Structure formats: C-alpha cells, structure tokens
C-alpha cells in the first residue's frame with residue numbers, strides 16, 4: 001500500500017498530501033491525474049497531479065474537503081498508508097514553446113496549473129500565471145507560482161488579497177491590453193472554466209480546460225466520465241482530461257456532476273456524526289454552500 | 295461405492311435439478327441463486343453418464359476436459375480427485391461450473407441429449423470444485439525448479455490467471471499487472487455476486503499467490519510501464535490479456551443524461567465497488583424504479599437482474615431482435631423471467647428524454663420486425679415506421695457490447711491489430727507480431743467467454759514455455 005509521507009492542512013478546508021509512488025512519479029507528467037482509494041470500503045477518487053518530486057519519488061496532490069472521501073483523506077496520518085494510488089492516468093497536457101503562455105487557476109485549480117506552468121516554462125515560454133480564490137485564507141501556492149511565473153496575478157473575489165475580482169477579469173484586461181498570449185490553460189470550478197473559455201473565444205486565443213467529471217476506473221472501461229466536446233462524446237479519463245475549452249459543453253458537465261448529490265450528502269452527514277472518526281474541528285463543522293449548520 | 299448399474303437403468307434416472315433460492319426471496323438479496331448439488335445428488339447424476347468411448351461431450355468443450363473421467367471419479371466418491379482431473383485442462387472449474395454455457399458446449403453434444411436430458415456436466419463440475427475448496431483440499435501445486443525466466447502478465451481476467459497458473463508451475467517467475475485494485479477481470483467487476491460469489495475468484499487468486507505468483511494491482515500498463523519498458527525491466531516474455539473493456543453506447547440523443555449507464559459502469563459500481571451494500575461501502579449507485587436494460591446478452595441479464603435486487607419496481611429488457619436471437623445463456627434468461635423481468639422484444643430506443651435536472655425520465659422507442667438474415671446469420675431487425683412509443687424510465691443501462699481498450703496497442707510499436715482494434719495472433723501459439731509478446735482472451739477475440747479466454751491462456755502458456763526453454767533472446 002502506498003505510503004503517505006505527509007498530509008498537511010494548508011487552508012480552511014484544503015490539504016496537501018504527498019504519497020511515495022516512485023514508479024508512478026517516474027512516468028507522470030503535468031496535466032495527468034491519479035486515482036486514490038483511502039481504504040477497502042472507499043470510493044475511487046480522481047486527483048490531479050499538483051507536484052512531482054522525481055528524486056524522492058513523491059507525488060503531491062492538493063485536495064479540498066467537499067464530501068465523505070475527501071474528509072476521510074484528511075484523517076490519514078503522516079507516515080500512514082492509503083489502499084491505492086493508481087496512475088498516471090489521462091493524457092499529459094500539450095506543451096510546446098508558443099512564446100507566451102498563460103495558466104489560470106481558480107480555487108483548487110491553483111494546484112494542477114502549477115506543474116503545467118513549470119512545464120510551459122521549461123519549454124521556453126514566457127509564463128503568465130493568474131490564480132484566484134474566494135478569499136485570502138483559501139489561497140495557496142502564491143510563492144510557488146511566483147517562482148515559476150514571469151508575471152503572477154493574484155486575485156480574490158472579496159478583495160482580501162491581490163486584485164479584487166475574478167481571474168477572468170484579469171485575463172480580459174491582459175488580452176485587451178494586447179498581451180501576446182498564444183495559449184491558455186484554465187483549471188478550476190466549472191463556472192470559472194466556462195467564463196474563461198467564453199472570453200478567450202472572443203479574443204481567439206486557444207484555451208485548454210481540464211475537465212473533472214465523475215470517474216470510476218479511469219482507464220476507459222466504464223464511460224461514466226463521458227463529456228461532450230464539439231458535439232462528440234469523449235471519455236475524459238483517457239481522451240482528456242484536457243480539452244479545447246471552446247468546444248466543451250459545460251452544461252452537460254455541470255449537470256452530470258450532480259448525479260449523486262443526495263447520496264453524497266447523506267454519506268457526509270453520517271461521517272460527520274461519527275464520533276470515532278478523527279476529523280479536525282474545521283472538517284467536522286463542514287457545511288454545504290447555502291446550508292446552515294444548526 | 296454404488297454398484298455400476300445397467301445402461302438401461304441409468305437412462306431411467308432423472309437429471310438432477312439444482313436447488314435454488316426462490317425467486318421471490320432472491321430478488322431481495324445478492325446471494326448466489328443456485329445452492330449446488332448435494333453429494334447424493336451428484337453421485338446419482340454421475341451414474342447417468344454412459345462413459346462413452348468416443349465421448350462427444352469432450353469435443354464440445356473448448357479445453358477438452360476429460361468429462362467421463364472426472365464423472366467416473368465422482369461415482370467413486372473421489373470428489374477432490376475429480377476436481378483435480380478437471381484442473382488438468384481447466385484451471386477455473388468453480389468459475390466455469392457456474393458461468394460456462396454448457397448447454398451449447400459439452401451438454402448439447404452428450405449422447406443422452408438426443409432422447410433424454412444431457413448429463414448435468416456443469417452442475418457436477420461446480421460440485422467437485424466447491425467440494426475441494428470448501429473442504430480445504432485444494433493443493434498448492436508443486437513448482438518446478440526455478441528457470442530464472444521472468445514473465446509479465448497484463449490483465450488478471452481468466453486468460454491472464456490461467457497463464458499465470460501454468461507458468462508458475464513450470465518454474466518461471468510470474469508477475470500479474472492489473473489496472474484495477476482487485477484481480478479477476480470481468481469475474482470481479484462484471485459478473486454479479488448472485489451468479490459468481492467473489493470469494494470464489496479470490497480463492498483462485500490466493501492459490502496462485504501461494505504458488506508464488508506476484509500480483510501488482512492498481513498498475514495500468516501503457517500508463518505506468520509500456521510493454522517495451524517491461525522488457526527493459528528484465529521480463530523475458532509478456533502475455534497480454536486485457537479483455538474487451540471499452541463500452542459501446544447507442545449514439546442517440548440524450549445519452550449524456552444522468553441515469554444512463556454503460557453496463558460496465560453499472561456492474562462495476564455494484565460488484566467491484568460493492569455499491570449494493572450502501573451501509574459499508576462508499577461508492578454510490580442510482581437505484582431506479584423503472585429500469586430499462588438495452589441488449590440481450592449475458593451482460594444485459596446481469597444488469598437487469600441487479601436492478602431488480604437494487605429495488606426496481608419494473609425491470610425491462612429492451613432488445614431489438616426476438617427472444618430466439620438473444621445471445622444470453624438460456625439459464626440466465628430463465629432466471630430473469632422467474633424474477634419478474636419484463637421483456638420488450640423487437641424494440642429499440644431512439645431518444646432519451648430528461649427532466650430539468652438533466653435526469654432521464656422517458657425513452658422514445660420504435661417497434662421492429664425481422665427482415666432477412668444479416669452478416670451474423672441472424673435475421674436483421676428493421677424499424678416499423680410510425681410505431682414510436684414512450685416508456686417511462688428513471689434508469690437505463692446500455693449493454694450492447696464492448697470494444698477493445700486501445701491502451702496497450704497504442705503504446706506498443708509494432709503490435710499488429712485487426713480493423714476492430716483486437717490484437718492479431720498466431721492461432722496455434724497466441725504469439726503477436728512482436729517476438730516474446732503473446733495475447734489471448736477477449737483482447738484477441740472480442741467479447742467471448744470465460745472458457746475461451748482460459749483456453750487461449752493454456753495455449754499461450756505452452757508456447758511461452760517453449761519460447762523461454764529455447765533460450766529467449768535477452
């Protein structure tokens with residue numbers, strides 16, 4: 001079973017986990033993902049690659065608590081184990097030297113665009129990074145992105161750090177001002193990717209988005225991860241996860257993500273009420289958006 | 295020992311009926327449906343066999359099990375010996391006794407079949423294998439002196455497991471790489487618990503482990519290492535048994551709605567991820583009230599019977615041809631009918647209709663009629679114009695077959711495939727276009743059967759052994 005070197009809280013509901021999987025790390029590239037199973041009864045959850053340390057054979061994933069499995073992940077101790085970590089899955093992000101390239105990371109998407117920014121940089125691009133989150137305490141990786149990017153723009157929805165507004169606002173401004181961006185990679189919540197794709201279409205800048213539909217096997221066997229791109233059905237786990245943002249049907253993606261809403265909430269409630277589970281206070285007080293904890 | 299009785303007398307014995315859970319009980323649980331024969335039943339059934347000199351049943355068996363031979367051992371009450379006799383050519387009798395289509399393989403050829411009912415070969419096979427396992431009589435096979443040769447097996451379905459079992463005995467160092475977190479292929483992720491309990495597959499894998507086979511689960515070859523990199527890692531020969539695991543969809547409007555599954559996804563959630571046990575396992579599954587399963591094969595029967603057990607009020611098979619053309623085993627269709635599955639024959643959906651949440655609520659269908667035979671020799675279904683009608687459904691499972699997963703083929707230069715993407719092999723040796731690389735099972739034939747996959751594994755194991763014995767080039 002793969003060993004978890006450390007599993008550290010880096011935000012109110014955000015954790016960073018490093019897993020020792022040297023053979024996987026040796027093959028993995030920016031843009032790919034892994035599937036983790038915490039325990040025998042657990043679900044298989046896909047997680048983007050947020051960092052690769054070839055020397056030590058360590059994989060970094062950064063995850064947000066959104067339900068039962070991500071909550072359970074927080075209980076894995078430093079030096080502990082998880083049942084499985086399979087990968088690298090999906091296709092690596094397309095990387096070449098376009099001159100100037102831009103990565104846009106929103107929320108948890110700040111994590112996977114980091115290795116992609118590194119890859120863009122290594123290919124010789126000038127890299128512009130735009131990262132953003134709802135507010136300051138949710139932001140992370142400002143330093144890491146700062147070290148890679150030639151230009152870094154940080155934004156928060158509430159203005160608590162950096163530019164007051166959305167990542168797409170910054171991007172529009174840059175494009176309007178004539179920044180010579182030839183390629184954009186945007187990863188984040190679906191509404192954010194949708195908006196970014198919409199604005200970059202107007203400026204005719206090619207834009208990749210990384211799609212996160214529900215998955216089971218991650219090898220093309222189940223078809224649960226199917227997405228509609230340019231009117232065609234694609235399996236995100238093998239044909240993606242990166243797709244041309246201008247062709248993605250975001251409505252289908254959004255709707256399919258809600259497939260198990262009721263069951264997910266029931267499972268999470270049960271976990272939060274389980275006194276035996278070693279959850280931190282912050283996780284135990286988890287609420288769904290728009291829901292008040294009594 | 296019971297006295298050998300006269301042929302005439304033997305023919306008077308009625309074929310054994312396997313006791314089974316009552317339909318009204320079993321639709322509420324996932325336990326195995328038939329209980330298996332008792333020892334007395336098995337002995338009486340064995341007495342029916344005429345021990346024909348030129349046993350035609352053997353010709354019907356894809357791996358030529360010595361059928362009268364093992365049946366005779368049952369008469370002598372050497373049940374474990376009978377199981378071992380089968381294992382000389384078929385390494386998975388507990389599995390095959392349950393899932394092989396005996397009625398169209400060995401039993402159809404049985405001389406008794408012409409006038410009476412054939413010997414219940416499948417029931418007997420299951421009985422001896424269960425007897426051996428349940429009484430802890432399974433022997434860890436003797437292993438030849440180490441040859442120093444390493445073999446990699448990609449995929450742990452019946453094909454891969456068979457190759458592993460045969461080559462480990464010959465002294466080779468065998469590692470099985472499996473993409474999923476449990477070995478067994480379709481036997482664990484596809485075929486439901488009520489038809490093939492998972493502990494049986496686990497027991498088969500445990501014996502292999504105890505014999506020395508190494509299992510590396512959660513390892514996707516082609517993503518982790520490629521076939522060429524396996525050679526670089528020191529493997530001398532490679533067997534590819536990756537199955538036919540790419541689900542086909544209908545390609546009609548509305549297929550992205552929530553509540554439309556491929557059979558692979560539906561069955562994987564229920565079997566491998568054990569979603570049917572929602573108290574203990576985390577993976578969710580949609581439990582429909584009105585469930586339509588599209589297709590007429592074993593997979594469709596497994597899916598529709600699963601839906602009933604997950605609480606459906608109405609579970610329908612929607613099939614575009616008629617019952618006569620259904621590829622599912624007769625026993626499965628029979629079990630499905632007993633369980634109250636409703637069959638809509640000569641029907642094809644043309645459109646799925648959703649609600650404002652994007653969930654499927656209805657399906658528009660057309661009635662079909664049978665025209666002249668097509669390439670497959672079956673009469674081609676033709677739509678009847680204007681016959682459109684609407685079915686209310688809240689769950690649809692598409693079970694219209696699988697294609698081959700291109701992962702290995704696309705990452706292995708020089709590996710030849712046919713126009714469907716299946717790997718092409720020399721049918722005598724199962725060798726691919728690449729020296730030292732062998733393939734067998736569904737990845738070569740397209741979706742077929744457990745025993746054909748296992749048989750291909752046998753053949754490949756022999757050829758790999760010859761190849762390695764002749765000093766495979768390093």
Ligand SMILES: Cc1cc2nc3c(=O)[nH]c(=O)nc-3n(C[C@H](O)[C@H](O)[C@H](O)COP(=O)(O)OP(=O)(O)OC[C@H]3O[C@@H](n4cnc5c(N)ncnc54)[C@H](O)[C@@H]3O)c2cc1C
Nearest residue numbers: 045046047048062063064066067068069070212213257264
């Ligand atoms: C290719 C890929 C890469 C991903 N990378 C990351 C990552 O790096 N970090 C991270 O935190 N998450 C990532 N996700 C999402 C992550 O897999 C889900 O958050 C996780 O499966 C939720 O499981 P859960 O049991 O905690 O929550 P659940 O209770 O199952 O779900 C809670 C809520 O989260 C949403 N959700 C569930 N599954 C997903 C999903 N697969 N994608 C998006 N939202 C989902 C649902 O809409 C639901 O309302 C990725 C998903 C994919 C497909």
Ligand SMILES: Cc1cc2nc3c(=O)[nH]c(=O)nc-3n(C[C@H](O)[C@H](O)[C@H](O)COP(=O)(O)OP(=O)(O)OC[C@H]3O[C@@H](n4cnc5c(N)ncnc54)[C@H](O)[C@@H]3O)c2cc1C
Nearest residue numbers: 449451452453473479480515536537735736742743744747
């Ligand atoms: C629902 C269902 C019901 C069936 N019922 C019957 C029945 O009653 N009787 C019968 O005889 N047959 C039945 N079949 C058919 C039978 O199961 C198959 O023909 C048989 O399992 C094929 O065996 P295989 O070894 O070729 O491949 P599979 O059993 O498909 O196993 C292939 C394995 O390879 C793994 N794999 C794939 N790619 C990779 C990779 N790149 N790296 C590592 N591992 C990989 C897969 O995860 C899988 O575990 C049924 C099939 C299904 C789907």
Ligand code: SF4
Nearest residue numbers: 343344346351404405
């Ligand atoms: S054909 Fe029938 S009766 Fe003859 S040996 Fe085979 S099983 Fe026995």
Ligand code: FES
Nearest residue numbers: 218220222223237
């Ligand atoms: S996750 Fe199963 S096919 Fe993509």
